[in-house]
Each structure stands twice: as C-alpha cells, then as structure tokens.
Amino acid sequence: MRFDALFLILGHFIVHPANAQNSGSYAGSTQCVQCHTKEYEAWEASHHRHAMEPANKSSVLGRFSAQKLDHALVPAIPFAKGGTYYMRLPNKDGRMEDKPILYTFSFFPLQQYLAETENGRLQVLPWSWDARPEGEGGQRWLQLYPHAKETSSAFWRGPEQNWNFMCSDCHSTNVKKNFNSENRSYSTSFSEVSVGCEACHSGMARHVEDKQLGSFHNVTQVSGPKNRLDLSARVKQWHFEADNPTRQPQQKSETDQHKVCFSCHSRRLQLADGQAVQSTEYFDRYLPSLLDEPLFFADGQPRSETFIMGSFLQSKMFEKGVSCSDCHDPHSGQLVAPEPQVCTQCHLATKFATRSHTQHPTSEKSPLCSDCHMPSTLFMAVDARKEHSFRIPMPGVSAAIGAPDTCTSCHVGKTQQWAQAKLDHWNQNNxxxxxxxxxxxxxxxxxxxxxxxxxxxxxxxxxxxxxxxxxxxxxxxxxxxxxxxxxxxxxxxxxxxxxxxxxxxxxxxxxxxxxxxxxxxxxxxxxxxxxxxxxxxxxxxxxxxxxxxxxxxxxxxxxxxxxxxxxxRAFSHLVKSEASLAQGYPNTAKQQIERALEVEPNSEEAHVARAEFLRSKGKSQEMWEALVNSLKLRPDSATLNYLIALEQYRRGDLDGALSSFKASTQLAPEEPRYWLALGLIQSHLGQKQSVSSLHRAWSNDRSAPYKNLLCQTQKKFRNKLSSPCSLDEPF
The missing domain is CATH 1.25.10.10 (Leucine-rich Repeat Variant)
Structure with missing residues (x-):
C-alpha cells in the first residue's frame, strides 16, 4: 500500500491511544466506611463528595419557589413539582419550556444545576444559587454570564456550559465520555456520581473482596499499574537547620500524589478516556497549559481559572518537596490546621509571625500569611480562590507589567508605586x-x-x-x-x-x-x-x-x-483539517471544517477557517459571502472583522476597510497585526493617526518589522510621538 494512501486512511479511523486500558472494577465509596470510618466521615462533608449529586430535597440548596427571575436574554422561573425540580427557560424558538433538573453541581459558595437538552447532552443552566449567607450577599439567584448571547460559547446551551466535555472528568468518578461523532450524541457514564474514594484510589473492588476474604492489602498499594500507586507525601520528615527559620526536607522522593491531584487541579486538555489514576503518568492522559498568555500574567499570576497546578509548580515550596497533603487533608479538603498554624508547621512563628516581618500591627485584624503571599482572584462572581505560587509582593514590578498586586488589593485607593515605596522604606525591595x-x-x-x-x-x-x-x-x-x-x-x-x-x-x-x-x-x-x-x-x-x-x-x-x-468540539476537526491540507488532501480538509461547524455552529475559529480555506482555493466571491454571513452571526469576532477589512481593501472599499480594521482593534486591542493593518491604511489615506496606531502595534510586538514601519511612518508625518526611533535616523 502506498504510504500516502495509508496516511489518508489514518485520518478516517479512531486509533486507540496506548494508555487506554480497562477501568477495572469499582466498588463505590459506601464500601469504604466500615474500615475507613474517619476518612469516610471527613470525605462526607467535602467539596469532592458534593461535586455532583442527583437533584433531590437533600442536595438542592436553591429556592425553587416559582419566583420569576427577570433577565433580558434568559428569564427563568425555578419551581418544584412532585418531588422534581424544574427551571422554566426560553427554548431556541423563544417559547418557555420546563427543564427538569437532573443534578446539582457543587454546593458552596455557588450551586449550579444540570439539565439534559438533547442527545445525552447535559448543560449547566444559566441561573445559579449563591449559597453564601444572606449577610455576605448570598441566598439569591445569580446569572454568571449575564451578557452571553445565543451565539456565545458561554451561553447556557453553548459548548463552555457542556458538562460532558467541560466538567464530567473532574466532578464524577471513572467517567467515560462516550461521544458518538456520527450522530453527535453522548452516552456518558460514571461509576459514582461525585468525586468518590476511587476517583483518587482507582478501582477498589479487589481490595474490598480481599478484605472480605481476610486477605488485607494496604489501600495505597493495590491500585494503578503494577499495583504501585503511592499517594503519600514526597517528604516524610522535615527538620530545622542552624540559622534557618524554615524547615528543610530530610529526604525527597517522588510519589504519585501530585499526579493524581493535578489530574483535575490543572488547566489541561484531556487526551483520552479512562480514570486518571490508572496511569501514574499525567502526560499520558492530559496536555497541560504552560504559563501561556492569556491564562497567566507575565509574572505567572493566573489571569483566568487555571486550577492550581500552574501556580503551585512555580513555587519554592513545591521545589522543596511540599505536597498537597502537607497543608490540605486529602479527605476533607480542608486545611490540616487553622491559619497561620498551617504555615508555622514549617515557618518559625518567632521569625515570621512578627511585626518586623509583616510590617503590620499584630492584632486580630492583622493580615494572614495568605493575604500577602496567596492573593485571591474572584471567579464565578463570588468564589475567591487563592493563588498557590506563594509569591513575595512586588508592586513595582506589577506596575511595570500591568499585573495586579496583593498590596493594593487591600489598600484600596493606593497606587502600586505607593506600595513599592513602602517596601523600599522597610528594606524589603524584592x-x-x-x-x-x-x-x-x-x-x-x-x-x-x-x-x-x-x-x-x-x-x-x-x-x-x-x-x-x-x-x-x-x-x-x-x-x-x-x-x-x-x-x-x-x-x-x-x-x-x-x-x-x-x-x-x-x-x-x-x-x-x-x-x-x-x-x-x-x-x-x-x-x-x-x-x-x-x-x-x-x-x-x-x-x-x-x-x-x-x-x-x-x-x-x-x-x-x-x-x-x-x-x-470544533477545534479537533479544525486541527485535522490543517493536517489534511498539509498532506495535500483539500477535500478532506473541507469536510473537517464542515464538521466543525456542525458541532459548533457559532465557533469563531471554524468560520475563520472556512473563509481562509475558500480564499486559498481562489474562491474569493464565496469567501466574501461566507464572511458576511459569519459576521452577522458573530459581530463580536475581531478576526472576522479583520478578514472582512482585508477583503474590502482588496475590493477598493477603503472607507469600509478602515471601519472594519478599527472594529478589529476595539475587539482585540492586544493584537498587533490589527493595529498594524489599521496604521497602514491610515497612512495610505494620509491620516496622521497612523503613527499612533503603528505605535500601538509596536507596543504589542517589538520585533524589527513593526519598529521599521513605525519609524518610516513617523518620519513621513514628522510626528513627535515617543518611539524607539529618532526623526533624524536615516532610512
């Protein structure tokens, strides 16, 4: 068989990854309570236990009292009838429809609700219950994405709110997504609805059976490949050294604890089915994000929800050997001791819990260690989550790179320069x-x-x-x-x-x-x-x-x-399309783009890929018509506005191109090529604003081409705007 033909075949068949293996037998968490009573009781009150539950009287926290929830885009009426909970919502045609709630999702500080829409697809409903006390602003219904329109991926029927892809792997145990790409339906299954014991310890049916037969095994040694899964901490003993106020590891050894925790507490793409703990290698199941923009600021602080791992791996604590269980009880999820005692396990209180270290008065209102070293970011409107790189405040650096800092998050109204001056005064310039x-x-x-x-x-x-x-x-x-x-x-x-x-x-x-x-x-x-x-x-x-x-x-x-x-998801088909084009199979590439649009009709990336494919084939009129229709659907797309502008320029519609280029810069102000295009057309039209636009482009991309174009245009208009070039510089 010719190799090219072989490769075309590969594009049409699912090849099972090497790490896909039998899930083994799962016994269920209730089988653990007899022998592991203390651990089971701790888990019973944990967020893991309540990560997802059947919707019933004992699990539902929201007020389903037929209260009308007014909203321009998604009004709703939550109510209960015959022991079933419902949310009345507008369907795709705008008619109100009663959606039975199948599951609750988490419980504090926010509880969300799941309902099936079609073909086994579970979606997170648009209204969530704020479970915080009323005195803290809670006990109310809350819209997390109040501005999300029908075409947005964040809309409640959109891909970001789909449980099967986005949530199931980490909110239930032993999940099999089971997506049928032919009819685009799900048959997602799990062994246990919430995050049970076996979500971390893997299938324990053999362990339970051996116990019943009197052949007892250590629970940490019976799961995973070759029965070698080790969930213990990496450092078994810490000690103080002379003149060092921080405990040091006696010996550090790698265990599987972080790999198991990080399987959910990380920003990553899942690559295959099968419970994470079956493979002790994280990279056999997930593709993690690095400190990428826009997920992180340049200093490594999370800019979006990154779920701990990316932050924690930056920390000196991780490098020293600190494990999750050194600070968190693995079964309850709570701290092993109140703060600051959890910190003074390793950091001497006589050194660090002092005025000389904190530079704040010692009182009940004094900031905790985490207030300064683990700044919080608010996610999902009410959930303040601690950053885990345990960073030292550097407000001066934060000001220079446009990142937040913990000092001015407390000292509201003060500037980062003020905060840095205070640190300099205390000889704590970091x-x-x-x-x-x-x-x-x-x-x-x-x-x-x-x-x-x-x-x-x-x-x-x-x-x-x-x-x-x-x-x-x-x-x-x-x-x-x-x-x-x-x-x-x-x-x-x-x-x-x-x-x-x-x-x-x-x-x-x-x-x-x-x-x-x-x-x-x-x-x-x-x-x-x-x-x-x-x-x-x-x-x-x-x-x-x-x-x-x-x-x-x-x-x-x-x-x-x-x-x-x-x-x-659309991205999978678009990547396949790119590979097919690279291999010289344009028809297959076109089919993959069409599949992407079938899976996600509102996908900006899929609409862009279709337009670029049509242009690559010389079908400029078809591309133009596709772009016009796509932009009607997604007027919020910077890329579509940019592509429209390029085509308007090619067609001689300079005014239209100018307007569309401006729209692209407004929608994506950090994208240098949009500012570059705007500056060039402004220069062509003799508009002095071109220098400002090109300066903005150079500010976002300081490579030589951007600098050269800025300098040439600045010389053309004799503009005095500060830039990396001099008006006297020869060209």
Whole structure:
C-alpha cells in the first residue's frame, strides 16, 4: 500500500491511544466506611463528595419557589413539582419550556444545576444559587454570564456550559465520555456520581473482596499499574537547620500524589478516556497549559481559572518537596490546621509571625500569611480562590507589567508605586525576584532585549521548571542561530514540561531544522509529548522524505486518536483539517471544517477557517459571502472583522476597510497585526493617526518589522510621538 494512501486512511479511523486500558472494577465509596470510618466521615462533608449529586430535597440548596427571575436574554422561573425540580427557560424558538433538573453541581459558595437538552447532552443552566449567607450577599439567584448571547460559547446551551466535555472528568468518578461523532450524541457514564474514594484510589473492588476474604492489602498499594500507586507525601520528615527559620526536607522522593491531584487541579486538555489514576503518568492522559498568555500574567499570576497546578509548580515550596497533603487533608479538603498554624508547621512563628516581618500591627485584624503571599482572584462572581505560587509582593514590578498586586488589593485607593515605596522604606525591595516577570513581559512582545535572558534561563538547571519552560516556549518569537542548538540539547531533558516547551519553541524554525530538533520526541514515553511533536512536524508533510513520513506515522496516528476523542468540539476537526491540507488532501480538509461547524455552529475559529480555506482555493466571491454571513452571526469576532477589512481593501472599499480594521482593534486591542493593518491604511489615506496606531502595534510586538514601519511612518508625518526611533535616523 502506498504510504500516502495509508496516511489518508489514518485520518478516517479512531486509533486507540496506548494508555487506554480497562477501568477495572469499582466498588463505590459506601464500601469504604466500615474500615475507613474517619476518612469516610471527613470525605462526607467535602467539596469532592458534593461535586455532583442527583437533584433531590437533600442536595438542592436553591429556592425553587416559582419566583420569576427577570433577565433580558434568559428569564427563568425555578419551581418544584412532585418531588422534581424544574427551571422554566426560553427554548431556541423563544417559547418557555420546563427543564427538569437532573443534578446539582457543587454546593458552596455557588450551586449550579444540570439539565439534559438533547442527545445525552447535559448543560449547566444559566441561573445559579449563591449559597453564601444572606449577610455576605448570598441566598439569591445569580446569572454568571449575564451578557452571553445565543451565539456565545458561554451561553447556557453553548459548548463552555457542556458538562460532558467541560466538567464530567473532574466532578464524577471513572467517567467515560462516550461521544458518538456520527450522530453527535453522548452516552456518558460514571461509576459514582461525585468525586468518590476511587476517583483518587482507582478501582477498589479487589481490595474490598480481599478484605472480605481476610486477605488485607494496604489501600495505597493495590491500585494503578503494577499495583504501585503511592499517594503519600514526597517528604516524610522535615527538620530545622542552624540559622534557618524554615524547615528543610530530610529526604525527597517522588510519589504519585501530585499526579493524581493535578489530574483535575490543572488547566489541561484531556487526551483520552479512562480514570486518571490508572496511569501514574499525567502526560499520558492530559496536555497541560504552560504559563501561556492569556491564562497567566507575565509574572505567572493566573489571569483566568487555571486550577492550581500552574501556580503551585512555580513555587519554592513545591521545589522543596511540599505536597498537597502537607497543608490540605486529602479527605476533607480542608486545611490540616487553622491559619497561620498551617504555615508555622514549617515557618518559625518567632521569625515570621512578627511585626518586623509583616510590617503590620499584630492584632486580630492583622493580615494572614495568605493575604500577602496567596492573593485571591474572584471567579464565578463570588468564589475567591487563592493563588498557590506563594509569591513575595512586588508592586513595582506589577506596575511595570500591568499585573495586579496583593498590596493594593487591600489598600484600596493606593497606587502600586505607593506600595513599592513602602517596601523600599522597610528594606524589603524584592524587585530582583521580578527579573523573570520583566523578561517574560518583553518576550511576549518579541522584544529583542529579552532574547539573551531567555536563552540563559532556558539553559539554567537551577531555575524553576515552569519558568524555564516559559522561557523555552518564548524562543518561538525569535530568529537566532543559537536557538536550534539550545533546543536540541533540551530535548534530552527528562522533564516533560521542558520537552513540551521545546516543541512550542521550535514551532517557527525552518523545516529541516525543526525536524532535527523535534524528531526525537516522536518516540517519547508520554502520549502528550508524542502527539504534540507530531502536530508541528506534519505541517511540513510535503517536504518530508519517505523515511521521515514513515517515522512520523505512529505518533500522528495517536494525534488523530486524541483529536477523535475530542470530536465533540470544533477545534479537533479544525486541527485535522490543517493536517489534511498539509498532506495535500483539500477535500478532506473541507469536510473537517464542515464538521466543525456542525458541532459548533457559532465557533469563531471554524468560520475563520472556512473563509481562509475558500480564499486559498481562489474562491474569493464565496469567501466574501461566507464572511458576511459569519459576521452577522458573530459581530463580536475581531478576526472576522479583520478578514472582512482585508477583503474590502482588496475590493477598493477603503472607507469600509478602515471601519472594519478599527472594529478589529476595539475587539482585540492586544493584537498587533490589527493595529498594524489599521496604521497602514491610515497612512495610505494620509491620516496622521497612523503613527499612533503603528505605535500601538509596536507596543504589542517589538520585533524589527513593526519598529521599521513605525519609524518610516513617523518620519513621513514628522510626528513627535515617543518611539524607539529618532526623526533624524536615516532610512
């Protein structure tokens, strides 16, 4: 069989990933109480226990009293009838329809509700119950996305509110998504509706059976591959050393605890079905996010919901060996001691719980350790979640990079400069610790001044792993002969985060160089690394030799399998479309784009992909008509406005193009190419505002092309706006 034909076949079949395995037998949490009474009782009151429950009198907290909830987009009436809870909502045709509530979702500080819409699809309903006490603003119905329209992914019938894809893996035990891509239906199943004992300990039926037969096994040693899952802390004993007020690890050993916790407490893409704890390797089941924009600020603070791991891995505490269970009881989820005692387990109170350290009066109203070192971010309107990198406040650095800081979150009305001046006065200037933050701030803008620092950090074994990974990934923004050499050395590193970053950093290298750097990762031991390596190498398919195609084939088959697993989302079909185009199969690529639009009719990315595909085939009129229709559906899309503007410019409609380019910059003010396009057309029309627009573009991307265009335009208009070039500079 010709290899090209073989590869086309691979695009049409689901190939099961290597880590897909039998889930084993699950006994249920109620089987644990007889022997593990203390742990079971702690779990009974936990958020894990109440992560998801059948909707009934004992689980529902909301007031289903037929109160009319007024809202312009989604009015509702929650009510109960015959022991069943309902929410009356407008359907797609605008008629009010009663939705039976099947499950509650969490319980504090917010309880959400699930209902089935069609084809086994469970959706989070638009109104949630604020479970906080009335004195704290709770005991009310709340709309989390009050401005989400029908076409928004955050609308209650949209993909972001779909339980099967977005929520099920972490809110129930032993979940099988079971999406049928042919009829776009779900048959999602679970062993236990909430996060039960076996969500962390894996299937315990054998353990229960052995206990009944009198052959007892340690619960931490009977699950997982080769019966070696170890959920203990990484450090078994801590001790104080002379002149050091912080406990140090006696010995550190890797266990499976973090891999199990991080399987849910991380921002990641699921790659395959099967309970996470069946594989002790996180990267065999998930593809994690690095410190990517827009998820994180340049200093590593979360900008969006990132679920702990990305923050915690940045911390010195993780590097020292601190485990989740050192601070949190794994069964109740609560702190093992009240604050600040949980902190003074390791940090001497005589040193750290003092006025000289906190610079705040010692009283009942004194800030806690977490107030300064674990700033909270408000998610879901009422849920303040602590950041886990345990950072030292650096308000001066925060001001420079546009990030929040913990000082001014308490001292409302004060500036970050005021806060930094206070730290300087107390001889607590920690700006040196912010060098990485400033470096990443520049790297995100492709500023040449950051390159040497990135190369140094990428090669520094003593640097924090997540920061090293970020530095490596940012190398993709630069062209420099040193980059391939550095990436080639890093490929041999055993750390998965660094290897993943190498793939990201190599993405923009020349084809042959990219192959040389990334090829060793095609046979790596982790699914996420192999499939990501395949994703960047398939882009060069037509330029690859026959042996290279054969070498790429197995990892690409696994890549296709992970995409097929996520075929309930548009992105999976769009990635397949790109791969098909790279392989020279435009008809298959077109079909995948059509499937993406079937799965998510309002997907901005799918509408953009369709327009760009039509243009690549020379079908400019079809592309124009598609863009016009897409923009009617998604007027909030910056990319669609930008593509409309480009086509208007090609058609000679300069006024229309100017208006559309302006719209794209208003919708996505941080995107440099939109400002660049706006500045160029303004310059063409003789408008001096072009200098301001091009300066905004250069502010967001400081690479040479942006600088050169800014300087040329500034000279043209003799504008005095501050910029990286002088009016006297020769051109």
């Amino acid at each position: 700006s040196k610790n912010g060098e990485a933050s400033l470096l990443f701030f520049l790297a995100r803008r492709s500023d040449p001044a950051a390159l040497d620092g990135l190369l140094t950090m990428a090669q520094s074994p003593g640097e924090n792993t997540m920061k090293r990974a970020a530095a490596i990934a940012y190398l993709a923004n630069y062209k420099d002969p040193r980059i391939p050499e550095v990436l080639t050395k890093l490929v041999r590193n055993k750390n998965h985060f660094l290897r993943l970053a190498v793939i990201k950093g190599a993405r923009n290298l020349p084809q042959q160089t990219r192959w040389h750097v990334v090829e060793p990762l095609l046979s790596g031991r982790s699914l996420a690394i192999r499939t990501e390596a395949a994703s960047v190498l398939v882009e060069d398919w037509t330029a690859l030799s026959w042996p290279q195609k054969e070498q790429l084939a197995p990892a690409l088959a696994e890549r296709i399998a992970t995409l097929s697993f996520n075929s309930d």
